[in-house]
């Protein structure tokens with residue numbers, strides 16, 4: 001009889017241990033799942049404050065001296081921003097957002113300045129031509145993606161200063 005009770009207690013303990021491990025693994029899965037799936041959601045960056053702009057002294061960026069040329073630049077002030085700038089003539093530029101309009105992935109600058117800006121995730125491509133700047137020109141995976149945003153700018157040729165208007 002005593003042996004029977006001991007067996008019952010042992011099997012109850014085993015059951016509790018078994019149920020507990022299921023409960024803990026359920027907790028782990030439910031807390032990791034949102035982290036994993038958050039990568040799948042569309043990400044949109046907060047808009048820069050109204051009227052803000054970034055001033056770039058082009059003499060500090062010799063990579064944009066050639067015509068045509070294209071380069072990705074990152075700034076921390078007055079706002080944290082990464083942009084792609086293409087110089088198309090002595091005084092003309094195209095300033096692109098550096099993030100894919102589909103899921104916010106950082107875009108790749110083409111090695112040829114006249115090539116397309118390319119998304120490394122779903123391989124959408126955006127035109128860098130002056131007349132079609134930012135237009136979606138390739139979408140091999142058929143994702144729901146629009147054109148790439150561009151920014152207005154002013155160029156002071158005498159001072160070699162490019163001012164990007166953020167809003």
Ligand code: FES
Pocket residue numbers: 100101102103104105119120121122123124143145
């Ligand atoms: S994230 Fe760029 S095309 Fe999907």
